[in-house]
Amino acid sequence: MTGDVATSPRRDATAATDALLAETLKAAVRAGAEPDFVAALRARARAVLETAGFPKPKDEAWRFTPLGSVLRVGYRPAKAVSDGKAIALQQAALSLPGASRVLLVNGIPHLVGGTCAGASVEVGTLADVLSTSPASVAPCLGNIAPLGDGFAAQNAALFTDGLVIVAKGGAAEQTVHVVRASTSDGPTLSTPRLLVIAERGSALRLVETDVGDGPLQHLENSVTEIAVGDGARVTHIRVGERARPAARVAQIAVRQGRGSRYESRVFALGGALERHELRVLLDGDGAECSLDGLYLSGEGELVAHHTLVDHAVPGCTSRQRYKGILDGDGVAVFDGTVIVRRGAVRTAAHQENRNLLLSGNAVIHAKPHLEIDADDVKCSHGATVGRLDPNELFYLRSRGLDLALARSLLTYSFAREVVRAVDDPVLERILEDRVAARLPDGLLAKELA
Amino acid sequence: MLEIENLHVNVAGKEILRGLDLSVKAGEVHAVMGPNGSGKSTLANVLAGRDGYEVTRGAVRYFGKDLLAMAPEVRAREGVFLAFQYPVEIAGVSNLYFLKAGVNAVRRHRGEPELDAMDFMKLARQRMKLVELEPKLAERPLNSGFSGGEKKRNEIFQMAMLEPRLAVLDETDSGLDIDALRSVASGVNALRSPDRAMIVITHYQRLLDHIVPDRVHVLVGGAIVESGDKTLSGKLEDEGYARFGERAGAAPQ
Numbered sequence: 157m158t159g160d161v162a163t164s165p166r167r168d169a170t171a172a173t174d175a176l177l178a179e180t181l182k183a184a185v186r187a188g189a190e191p192d193f194v195a196a197l198r199a200r201a202r203a204v205l206e207t208a209g210f211p212k213p214k215d216e217a218w219r220f221t222p223l224g225s226v227l228r229v230g231y232r233p234a235k236a237v238s239d240g241k242a243i244a245l246q247q248a249a250l251s252l253p254g255a256s257r258v259l260l261v262n263g264i265p266h267l268v269g270g271t272c273a274g275a276s277v278e279v280g281t282l283a284d285v286l287s288t289s290p291a292s293v294a295p296c297l298g299n300i301a302p303l304g305d306g307f308a309a310q311n312a313a314l315f316t317d318g319l320v321i322v323a324k325g326g327a328a329e330q331t332v333h334v335v336r337a338s339t340s341d342g343p344t345l346s347t348p349r350l351l352v353i354a355e356r357g358s359a360l361r362l363v364e365t366d367v368g369d370g371p372l373q374h375l376e377n378s379v380t381e382i383a384v385g386d387g388a389r390v391t392h393i394r395v396g397e398r399a400r401p402a403a404r405v406a407q408i409a410v411r412q413g414r415g416s417r418y419e420s421r422v423f424a425l426g427g428a429l430e431r432h433e434l435r436v437l438l439d440g441d442g443a444e445c446s447l448d449g450l451y452l453s454g455e456g457e458l459v460a461h462h463t464l465v466d467h468a469v470p471g472c473t474s475r476q477r478y479k480g481i482l483d484g485d486g487v488a489v490f491d492g493t494v495i496v497r498r499g500a501v502r503t504a505a506h507q508e509n510r511n512l513l514l515s516g517n518a519v520i521h522a523k524p525h526l527e528i529d530a531d532d533v534k535c536s537h538g539a540t541v542g543r544l545d546p547n548e549l550f551y552l553r554s555r556g557l558d559l560a561l562a563r564s565l566l567t568y569s570f571a572r573e574v575v576r577a578v579d580d581p582v583l584e585r586i587l588e589d590r591v592a593a594r595l596p597d598g599l600l601a602k603e604l605a
Numbered sequence: 606m607l608e609i610e611n612l613h614v615n616v617a618g619k620e621i622l623r624g625l626d627l628s629v630k631a632g633e634v635h636a637v638m639g640p641n642g643s644g645k646s647t648l649a650n651v652l653a654g655r656d657g658y659e660v661t662r663g664a665v666r667y668f669g670k671d672l673l674a675m676a677p678e679v680r681a682r683e684g685v686f687l688a689f690q691y692p693v694e695i696a697g698v699s700n701l702y703f704l705k706a707g708v709n710a711v712r713r714h715r716g717e718p719e720l721d722a723m724d725f726m727k728l729a730r731q732r733m734k735l736v737e738l739e740p741k742l743a744e745r746p747l748n749s750g751f752s753g754g755e756k757k758r759n760e761i762f763q764m765a766m767l768e769p770r771l772a773v774l775d776e777t778d779s780g781l782d783i784d785a786l787r788s789v790a791s792g793v794n795a796l797r798s799p800d801r802a803m804i805v806i807t808h809y810q811r812l813l814d815h816i817v818p819d820r821v822h823v824l825v826g827g828a829i830v831e832s833g834d835k836t837l838s839g840k841l842e843d844e845g846y847a848r849f850g851e852r853a854g855a856a857p858q
Contacts, residue, residue, distance in 0.1 A: 495776020550655050551693045555707035555763060556681040556714075604702040 158450030161303065166289075173227050175209045177306070180203060183233065184313040191290040195299035201312035210306035217305065220489045220521040221431055222459050226403045231345035232316070234262030234374075242266035245337040249367040252582055255331035262338055263346025263376060264317055277360060282318035282349055293320060297351055300381035301350030301409035307406055311347045311379040318349035325357035325388070332425055333358065337374070338368035350380040354388040356413070363583070366397040378406045386413040386440060391421075393578060395587065398426035398452075407433045412472075421578050422460045424451040425485075425590050431460040437470035438465065447476045448588075450574040452522070452594055453518070455484030463492045465507075467500040467530075475506040479574050481567060482518035491523040494537070497527045507537040512544065513568050514563070562600035567590060572605055606670075607771055607800050612663035612826075614644075614651050621647045623827035624663070629771070632799040636813050636838060637806045639824035640846045646690060648824070649775035652804075654680050658747045667771065681707070682714035684770030688760040688777050695747040697715050700759070701729060703747060708766050732765040736792030754785030755841035756795045761792040772796070773804045778812035790815030810842040 184202055211218035212226065218598050237245075246267060258279055259266045265281045273305065285293055303309045355361050384390050396404065410418050424430045436445045450457040465474045480488045490509045509519045522539040534589070544566050552562035559590055568591060575587045592598035607629040614622035615707055621644045637741045639645050652665065654677035657720060665672040709719040720728065738758045741805055748756050764772055768780050772834055774793065778786055793816050797803070813821070813835070821837040822829045823846070830849050831837065 350812070381757065545693075546656060548693050548695055550653075551679060551689065551695070552698075552703065552707075553677040554653050554681055554687055554689075555704065556678050556710035557703070557706055558678050558710070561706070562678075565703070566695070567700060569695065572697055600706070602704050604699060605697055 161402070163224060169308055169388070169556060173212075173223070175230070175487075176203060176227050180310050182311060187553070192284060192292070193294045193297070194286060194290070195262050197312050199253070199315045201303055201309040204303045204308060204309035205313060206353050207563070208306060210310075212323070215305070217462060217491070221429070221451045221458065222486070223334075223429075226405075226429055226491050231375060233265060234344040234346040236264045237261050237339060238579040239266070241339070246341075246510050247352055249335040249337070250427050250582070250586065251363050252331060252333050252363060254492060255333040255363065257333045257335060258319060259335045259337060260319070260348050262315065262344055262374070263348035263378070265319055267562075268319070273397075276324045276358070277330040278322045278324075279332060281318050281353065282315065282320055285320045288487075293351055293353075293514075296353060296381055296383050299579075300383060300411045301379050301407055307405045308379060309406075311377050314347040315349040315379070316347075320351045321350070321362065323354045323358035323360035323388070325385070327356045327358070329359035329361055329371050329389075331526045334362065334363060334364045336362065336376070336505055338366075338374045339387070344527050346378075348378045350378070352380065352382040352390070353389045354382070354384045355468070356385040356387055358385065358388045360388075360390050364394045366395065368397075372591045373453065374402050376404045376406070378404070380406070381410045381602070382408065382410040382418070384410060384412045384416040384418050387415045389417045390415065391419045393580070393583060394420075394451065395534035395583065396422070396424045396427065401430040404425070405431045408435070410434075410436045410444065410445070412436065412438050412440060416440060416444040418445045420445070420447045421574075422449045422461070423575075423587055424449070426452050426457045426459065428456065431462070433462040435464065436474070438467050438474065439469060441471045442468055444473040447474070447478075448574050448577045449478035450571055451478070451488055452481065452591070453482050453486030453488040454487060454594065458487045460489035461491070462489070465494045465505065467496045467503045467505060468489050470500050471502045472500070473504045474506070477574065478509045479570065480509075480511040480520060481571060482511065482520055483514040485515070485517040485519075487519045488520075489521045489523075490539070491521070492537070493525040493527065496526075496528040496533050500530045501532040503530060503533040503535065505533070505535045509539040511539075512539060512567060513542045514567065516545070560596045561600060562595050564595035565604050566596055568598065568601045569605045606668060608666040610664050610666075612651070612665065613661045614645060614647055615659040615661055621827055622651070622660070625824070626828060629802045629804065629824065631770070632795065633820065634803045634805060634816065634818045635822050636818035636821045638808065638810075638821060638838060638841055639798050639803060641808070642737050643824045643825040645808075645824055647776055649687055649690075649773045649803045649804075649806055651678060652773050653685060677808060678710070681767070682711050685766055686769030686772045688757070688764060688772065689779075690775040690779060692748050692756045693750070694749050694762055696749045700743050700745055700747045704729075704763060704766055707763075711767055714833040729766065733762060735795050736761045736765055737788045738762045741765065754782070754789070755782040757781060757789050758787070758792065761789055761796075765792070765796055770800060771802050771804070773806065775806050776808065777805070778807055778809065786812065787815060800822055810838045813838045
């Protein structure tokens with residue numbers, strides 16, 4: 157590639173970035189009073205935007221996530237929809253038995269009040285909480301997720317609303333189901349902000365799924381902060397449907413207390429640009445996290461997972477298992493870092509990333525990374541990139557199965573290990589269907605696995 | 606049923622089979638014996654259609670058709686079965702469901718009606734008994750956590766279900782203790798029939814004490830150097846392969 161050809165798209169991207177930055181800074185000038193800690197967060201976010209701006213192609217964490225398609229569009233802020241439309245979207249969404257369901261339409265909460273009444277879990281809109289009881293969220297909001305890059309800063313500068321979910325201790329596990337809906341009303345930007353506070357000894361299951369009219373030009377820049385109190389347990393399941401919204405940049409930041417447990421199961425089923433950054437701070441003795449991921453990336457798609465597990469104190473355990481299936485010219489990124497801080501003895505950290513390439517044009521960037529600054533630790537990591545095992549394919553064919561079915565069967569069973577970890581019959585069935593739908597003869601393969 | 610003529614096969618650029626001839630009729634059991642490196646497993650794999658085996662000369666006719674032109678799954682549907690020396694373990698694939706797909710692919714190909722779940726299970730239970738496979742093994746993922754003997758028994762179970770016309774048993778005796786050997790052999794014997802031929806590939810005679818062949822062939826240096834009746838295997842056991850001279854002394858280069 158010559159210099160001219162290489163630099164020209166970069167110059168375009170830079171111009172688009174600058175335009176979006178100017179737009180963001182303009183929108184960030186807010187009318188009306190906000191609690192001091194929110195105003196301070198906005199000011200810090202503005203400073204990050206003004207100094208660092210949006211990620212550049214050379215930024216390590218964004219090197220494999222070209223933002224051209226995201227940054228070119230002149231976004232308008234998302235607007236609320238009518239109650240009728242919200243109800244229609246909610247009816248189209250997955251229904252989970254026993255779950256309290258709330259709806260985010262283009263990032264804006266809808267139907268929150270009527271649907272969520274539980275003794276052990278409270279769900280409110282962020283705007284309400286900030287106007288009525290800001291002190292309850294002051295210790296957490298903006299203090300768990302760092303303003304590490306322009307997207308995190310954009311969310312902090314622009315968010316107008318979101319959800320606050322508080323789980324109370326001493327009660328049976330409750331499920332909150334957040335439906336992320338998008339509607340096709342032109343290029344829109346949404347900046348939802350979620351804050352989850354699992355109080356000491358509480359048990360919460362948080363499920364997030366998508367519904368929408370896609371494909372559409374929509375950028376969702378979402379930040380979720382989760383505080384897991386001492387002895388609390390949070391299971392967090394996210395199902396990202398394919399290409400809905402058109403682009404998603406999500407940061408999930410978790411802070412765990414003593415003896416707590418956080419389990420993440422993320423299913424990224426494809427999309428023009430799906431980027432998930434999951435940061436877990438193990439900040440209390442005996443905290444455990446278990447992070448599972450399955451990602452599918454096909455023609456014209458890019459799915460990126462960045463994980464950072466920070467063992468800040470002794471005696472914590474982390475386990476990561478991410479599996480990817482790439483087809484066509486699909487691109488995927490797994491960038492997983494485990495940090496073991498000085499003095500964090502008796503740490504056990506395991507990270508596994510396995511990728512299946514079904515096509516010669518697919519590209520995986522796998523970057524496992526361990527930083528260990530303590531003794532007496534048990535850490536392991538492994539990344540594999542491979543094709544279907546020819547011995548397994550031959551075995552299946554030698555029993556009469558044709559090549560396409562044999563391939564789909566092996567691919568399906570590769571995915572199913574993670575699908576099963578979801579441990580919920582409704583979600584398991586949905587995910588099995590989604591995976592099968594992506595494979596030739598997939599429905600038949602599903603029956604054989 | 607099967608006519609192999611002057612078969613030359615390269616593996617990774619190295620000639621392993623060098624002009625092999627073999628003729629097998631329906632109902633016959635042929636033993637192919639030979640030292641390590643003589644080309645026994647190559648013969649089994651090339652008949653089943655595994656990738657990486659390059660036929661440079663010769664022909665294989667199966668019921669008059671060009672076997673080598675068929676994809677592995679077509680060979681299976683036409684009635685060719687390979688009992689693997691090393692059956693693969695596939696943790697995510699159900700032993701029985703996968704086999705049902707195979708059985709029904711074969712039945713469709715033969716113009717027979719497919720088996721529904723109930724008929725399939727009925728047949729499976731009957732055939733498990735025939736080959737002494739524990740029913741709980743059949744319900745596990747494919748060969749997952751099976752012992753060596755259980756894997757081989759599962760191969761014979763699959764053979765019993767797929768009802769091949771030509772079964773190739775590749776060192777089915779390897780890794781088996783005497784009890785497992787006896788039970789696998791009795792499963793194989795139960796499947797002998799006038800319509801079915803078998804090629805039993807082995808290094809040792811002991812399997813042939815239980816599966817008594819009609820013909821015994823000695824494969825050395827990539828070609829059959831001697832053929833005879835079942836007494837030949839006993840002679841080989843006593844005398845070894847050394848008398849076949851230089852070709853037997855060294856594996857093909």
